Amino acid sequence: MEKSWKEAITRVLKEADAPLHYTEISEQILARGYYSTDGATPAATVNAQLSSSVKHDGEKSPFIRVGKGIFSLRGSAAQTTVTSKQKAQPVAESEEESSGSIIHSFGMYWQRDLVVWRNDLKIFGKQQALSKPVDFGKQKGIYILYDHHTVVYVGRTIDRPLGKRLYEHTVDRLGSRWNRFSWFGLLDVTQDGNLRETPFNSSLAALVATLEALLIEALEPPQNRKRGDDFSAIEYIQDIDPELREREIQNTLRSIEQKMRGGA
Known part of the structure; x- marks a missing residue:
């Protein structure tokens, strides 16, 4: 398991053959056990980690934004990969943050x-x-x-x-x-x-x-x-x-108990 979100993000992007959306990055981090969290917003956390690195570290950041919410490792083959949905091209920070959606x-x-x-x-x-x-x-x-x-x-x-x-x-x-x-x-x-x-x-x-x-x-x-x-x-x-989950468990236990009694 990696020691930080940044390390886990880097690992996922290294293994990817195309740029990934931050929601997919977070899904792969958790599914592969690269990082553990009890937070409710892992995708938002990954997006914040990536966006902050791109914004504040500039060309020193290991990450590059290639589309809205889509990232790749800087200089990797995936950075220039053309996916079925979008051609990877750098997106300005101001453009990425300009959506202002009222639905969260x-x-x-x-x-x-x-x-x-x-x-x-x-x-x-x-x-x-x-x-x-x-x-x-x-x-x-x-x-x-x-x-x-x-x-x-x-x-x-x-x-x-x-x-x-x-x-x-x-x-x-x-x-x-x-x-x-x-x-x-x-x-x-x-x-x-x-x-x-x-x-x-x-x-x-x-x-x-x-x-x-x-x-x-x-x-x-x-x-x-x-x-x-x-x-x-x-x-x-x-x-x-x-x-409801507890009710299902109790019903299952009752059913098992009834079957055991019937078998006896």
Whole structure:
């Protein structure tokens, strides 16, 4: 195991045959056991490590940014590799940081039956499979309800948090009409897994780009082959509520016990 994030990042990029997005770098670090962390935002940490090195160390940095969120080792063969999505070319720091997306995190097609529905609702998600879960019950922003993949309702959650609004939709007229939901959050996630408000300093162009990207993510139009420009939000995968996981364990133990008694 490496001693620091920087060493782990360097190791992953050395082994790569093409430039990598920081989210993929963090995934490979954790999956290969190159570094261990109990933080909730490993991808954001990796991005901060890379961006800080590129910005402050200049040409002395071992890393080079070759696209938005995409990095390579300076002078490596991968730096000039052309991937199926993008030709690797240096990107200015100012361009990389100019997105100003108002959406910081989001979750797509989360399952209703992985949540324990109550008034003080908790909704758990992870940045990656091996990272610390985050409770998004207090998130604010926009949400979408689906019947499988068909949109049945779009709502906003500002005065009342996401968990409260979703719970209300389990007991109102929409209660039986949806089984999945997506959300797009305005609150950022801290390293220790808490939600926080951040200053709004987005330009009009960035705001429009964010709205475009949100619609592309939510509706998945067939003619849009990529995400909208300047959508830098981190996607979180749903994590089952610990209470449901405990119920599953208890049910499994009861089933085993019953079978053992039957066999006796």
